[in-house]
Amino acid sequence: MMESCKKERRPKDSPEERIILIGNPNVGKSVIFNYLTGKYVTVSNYPGTTVEVATGAMAAHGKKYQVVDTPGINSLIPMSEDEKVTRDILLKEPFTHLVQVIDAKNLRRGLLISLQLLEMELPFLTLLNMWDEAKSRGIEINLQNLSKHLGMPVLRAVATRRKGLEKIHENLRDQAPAPFSISYPEAIEAGVSRIVSLLPESPLSGRSLALMLLSGDQSLAGWLHRNLPEEMISRIEAICRETQVHFIDPVGYLINQVRLRKVDEILSQVMKSAKGLPITFSVTLGNLMIHPFWGIPILLSILFLTYEFVGVFGAQISVDFLEETVFGEWLLPPVTEFFHRVLPIPFLQELLIGPYGVLTMALTYAIAIVLPIVGCFFLIFGLMEDSGYLPRLAVMTNEIFKKMGLNGKAVLPMVLGLGCDTMATMTTRILDTEKDRTIVTLLLALGVPCSAQLGVILGMFAGLPILYLLIWATLIAGIIVIVGYLAARILPGESSDFILEIPPLRIPQLSNIAVKTLARLEWYLKEAVPLFILGTLFLFTLHQTKTLTLLERAATPLIVHLLGLPVKATEAFIVGFLRRDYGAAGLFVLAKEGALDSRQVLVSLVTITLFIPCIAQFFMMIKERGWKKTFYIAAVVFPIAFGVGGILNILLRFLGL
Amino acid sequence: MEKTSLNRCPLCGGEFSQSAMKCKGCLLSKDCGLLCCPHCGYSYKERSAIVDFFKSLWRKVKR
Ligand SMILES: Nc1nc2c(ncn2[C@@H]2O[C@H](COP(=O)(O)OP(=O)(O)OP(=O)(O)O)[C@@H](O)[C@H]2O)c(=O)[nH]1
Ligand SMILES: [Mg+2]
Numbered sequence: 057m058m059e060s061c062k063k064e065r066r067p068k069d070s071p072e073e074r075i076i077l078i079g080n081p082n083v084g085k086s087v088i089f090n091y092l093t094g095k096y097v098t099v100s101n102y103p104g105t106t107v108e109v110a111t112g113a114m115a116a117h118g119k120k121y122q123v124v125d126t127p128g129i130n131s132l133i134p135m136s137e138d139e140k141v142t143r144d145i146l147l148k149e150p151f152t153h154l155v156q157v158i159d160a161k162n163l164r165r166g167l168l169i170s171l172q173l174l175e176m177e178l179p180f181l182t183l184l185n186m187w188d189e190a191k192s193r194g195i196e197i198n199l200q201n202l203s204k205h206l207g208m209p210v211l212r213a214v215a216t217r218r219k220g221l222e223k224i225h226e227n228l229r230d231q232a233p234a235p236f237s238i239s240y241p242e243a244i245e246a247g248v249s250r251i252v253s254l255l256p257e258s259p260l261s262g263r264s265l266a267l268m269l270l271s272g273d274q275s276l277a278g279w280l281h282r283n284l285p286e287e288m289i290s291r292i293e294a295i296c297r298e299t300q301v302h303f304i305d306p307v308g309y310l311i312n313q314v315r316l317r318k319v320d321e322i323l324s325q326v327m328k329s330a331k332g333l334p335i336t337f338s339v340t341l342g343n344l345m346i347h348p349f350w351g352i353p354i355l356l357s358i359l360f361l362t363y364e365f366v367g368v369f370g371a372q373i374s375v376d377f378l379e380e381t382v383f384g385e386w387l388l389p390p391v392t393e394f395f396h397r398v399l400p401i402p403f404l405q406e407l408l409i410g411p412y413g414v415l416t417m418a419l420t421y422a423i424a425i426v427l428p429i430v431g432c433f434f435l436i437f438g439l440m441e442d443s444g445y446l447p448r449l450a451v452m453t454n455e456i457f458k459k460m461g462l463n464g465k466a467v468l469p470m471v472l473g474l475g476c477d478t479m480a481t482m483t484t485r486i487l488d489t490e491k492d493r494t495i496v497t498l499l500l501a502l503g504v505p506c507s508a509q510l511g512v513i514l515g516m517f518a519g520l521p522i523l524y525l526l527i528w529a530t531l532i533a534g535i536i537v538i539v540g541y542l543a544a545r546i547l548p549g550e551s552s553d554f555i556l557e558i559p560p561l562r563i564p565q566l567s568n569i570a571v572k573t574l575a576r577l578e579w580y581l582k583e584a585v586p587l588f589i590l591g592t593l594f595l596f597t598l599h600q601t602k603t604l605t606l607l608e609r610a611a612t613p614l615i616v617h618l619l620g621l622p623v624k625a626t627e628a629f630i631v632g633f634l635r636r637d638y639g640a641a642g643l644f645v646l647a648k649e650g651a652l653d654s655r656q657v658l659v660s661l662v663t664i665t666l667f668i669p670c671i672a673q674f675f676m677m678i679k680e681r682g683w684k685k686t687f688y689i690a691a692v693v694f695p696i697a698f699g700v701g702g703i704l705n706i707l708l709r710f711l712g713l
Numbered sequence: 714m715e716k717t718s719l720n721r722c723p724l725c726g727g728e729f730s731q732s733a734m735k736c737k738g739c740l741l742s743k744d745c746g747l748l749c750c751p752h753c754g755y756s757y758k759e760r761s762a763i764v765d766f767f768k769s770l771w772r773k774v775k776r
Pocket of ligand 2: 086126
C-alpha cells in the first residue's frame with residue numbers, strides 16, 4: 057500500500073492541521089497510521105536523508121488532517137539517523153497535534169519519551185497500544201492515574217484489531233502541558249539555565265534543548281549553526297565542558313538516570329506487574345536488596361543457594377551422571393573398543409584413549425565435569441541478570457569494598473573477573489590512572505577466580521563440611537582486601553562511585569534464561585575445548601617423553617613437601633596455566649578418586665585460586681600492561697600462591713583438621 | 714541505515730547499539746559473539762547459535 061511516488065510535501069502554511077505519530081520502534085505506529093489515513097499515503101525520504109517518512113490524509117468531523125508516521129525512537133537524544141529525523145520533525149516542522157504511541161507491555165521505555173515530550177512543553181495524546189498483549193501478561197495500568205501524572209489524555213488501544221483508535225481525534229490536544237519539570241543535579245541545572253539564556257526561539261522549550269546539548273547531542277549542530285552566531289555556539293560548548301567537569305559519568309548518562317528514576321516513581325504508582333505482584337512489593341524487596349544492613353543477609357542467602365545448586369546439583373548429581381554413566385558406561389567403552397579394533401597403532405591409541413588421551417581426558421573433563429558445573433553457574437547468572445539482582449549485587453559488593461577503603465570504581469573489574477578474568481583485565485581500562493590499573497590487574501591475577509573455575513571449586517567444596525568453603529572464601533577475600541587496602545593507601549586519588557542504573561525487580565522469563573544459558577554454554581565450549589585439547593596434548597607429550605616424571609620430581613619440594621599434596625597434583629597446576637578451570641577439574645578428579653583428603657582439597661584449591669592466571673589472561677596482561685609489569689606481577693603471584701598454600705598446610709596439620 | 718535496536722546491559726543498565734557493544738576481538742578469538750558494555754565492561758551473551766539455527770530452520774519449513 058505504501059508505494060513511494062512523488063516527493064510531495066505540503067506547503068508549510070497549509071491550513072490543514074497536522075498530526076504526528078511518535079513512539080518507540082515496533083509499537084504499532086504504522087498500523088495506527090494506516091488506520092487513520094486509509095490509502096492516501098505518500099512515502100518520501102526525509103530531506104537530506106534516506107529515512108522514509110510516510111504522510112497521509114485523514115478527515116474527521118468535517119476537518120481535514122495531515123498525518124505523519126515517524127521512525128521509531130528510543131530517545132529524543134538521537135543515536136541514529138532514524139532518531140534524528142524524528143527529533144528534527146519535532147524541532148522544525150510545524151504541527152498541531154502529537155500522538156505518542158506506547159507499547160503497554162513496555163510502559164517504562166515509553167514513559168521515558170513522554171517525559172522528554174513534557175520537558176519540550178509539547179502537548180500530546182498518549183496511546184497505550186498492544187493492550188491485548190499487556191493484559192495477557194497480567195500487566196495492569198491505571199489509565200486515569202497515569203493521565204493525572206502526565207497531565208495529558210491517555211487512551212488504550214489494540215491497533216491490530218482497530219480497538220480504541222476511534223477515540224483519537226476526540227482527544228487531540230493542542231494546549232501546552234502544565235509546567236512540568238524534573239530536577240537534575242545542581243551543576244546540570246546551572247548549565248541548563250546558562251544555556252537557555254543563549255538559545256534562539258524554537259518550537260521546543262529552551263530547557264529541553266539545553267538538556268540535549270548538555271547530553272552531548274551532536275546532531276543539533278546543524279540547527280545551531282543556522283540559528284546562532286558562531287560566538288554563541290562556542291560559549292554553549294564551553295558551558296557543556298564546564299558542566300561535565302563536575303562528573304565522572306557523562307552528563308547525558310546522568311540526565312537519563314534522573315529521568316528513569318522519575319519514570320520508575322510514576323510506574324510504581326500506576327502499574328501492577330505480572331502475576332498480581334504489586335509493583336510496590338517488588339520495589340520494597342528491590343530496595344531491601346541494596347539496603348546497607350538487610351542487603352547482606354539477602355546476598356549471603358542467595359550465594360548460599362547458588363553454592364547448593366552448583367555444588368550439589370551441578371557438581372554431584374550432573375557430573376556423576378555425565379561422567380560415570382554417559383561417558384563411563386555409554387560412550388567410552390564402545391569408542392575404546394572401536395579404536396582398539398580399527399587403530400592398531402599403540403601411539404595413536406594412547407593419543408586418543410590413553411590416560412592423557414584427547415577423548416579420555418580433554419573431552420571428558422570439558423564435557424562431563426566442567427560443562428555441567430558451569431552450566432548451573434550460567435543459569436544462575438542468567439537468573440541474576442534477568443531478575444535485576446545483578447546490579448544490586450554490584451551495589452552491595454561496592455558498599456562492602458568501599459567500607460574497607462577501596463576505590464569504588466576498582467571493584468567493578470573485580471566483580472567482572474568472576475565472569476572472566478581475561479575480559480576483566482581488559483576492563484581495567486575504565487580506571488583513571490595506570491597505577492590503579494596495575495593494582496587491579498594484579499588482584500585479578502592473584503585472587504579472583506573466573507566463573508568456570510569458581511564453579512568447579514564450589515563443586516569440590518560441596519562434598520566437605522561448609523567450614524572448608526568458609527576458610528577458603530575468608531582467605532581469598534582477606535588476601536584481596538589486604539592487597540587492595542595496601543594498594544589504595546599507597547595510591548593517591550579520590551574514590552569515585554560507579555553509577556549503575558538499578559532496574560525494577562522482575563520475574564525472569566524462562567525461555568529467555570534458557571536461551572542465555574545455552575548461548576553461554578556454546579561460547580564456553582568454543583573457547584574451552586580447544587585449550588583443553590591443547591593442554592592434554594601438552595601433558596601427553598610430557599608423558600611420552602618422560603619429561604612429566606622429571607617435572608613432577610622437580611616440583612616435589614613444592615607440591616609434596618610444602619603443600620602436602622600427592623605428586624600427581626603437579627599435572628593440575630601445569631594445565632591450570634592453560635585454563636583455570638582445567639586445573640581445578642584436574643583436582644576435582646583427584647578428589648573424586650579419593651586421592652585427596654579434605655585438608656589437601658582445601659590447600660590445593662587455595663593455591664590454585666591464587667596461582668598464576670590462565671594463558672589468555674596472561675597474554676592480555678602483556679598486551680595491556682606490557683612485559684615488564686606482567687613479569688613483576690607473576691613474580692608476586694607465584695610466591696604468594698605457594699606461600700599461602702604452604703602456611704595453610706602447616707596450620708591445618710598443626711590444628712589437626 | 715541502521716535500525717535502532719538497543720541492547721541493555723544487565724549490569725549497569727546502559728543502553729547501547731548492538732554495534733557499539735560488539736566484542737572487538739581479543740587474543741583468543743576474533744569473534745566470540747560476546748556483547749561487551751562500553752560503559753561498565755560487563756560482557757554477556759544474548760543470542761544462541763543453536764536457537765538461531767532452529768529458528769531459521771523453522772522459518773524455512775513454514776515456507
Ligand atoms: N498484539 C498486537 N500487536 C500489534 C498491535 N499493534 C501493532 N501490532 C503489531 O506490532 C508490530 C509492529 O507494528 P508497526 O506498526 O510496524 O510498528 P511501528 O511502531 O510502526 O514500528 P517502527 O516503524 O519500526 O518504529 C506489527 O507486527 C503489528 O502487527 C496491537 O495492538 N496488538
Ligand atoms: Mg513504522
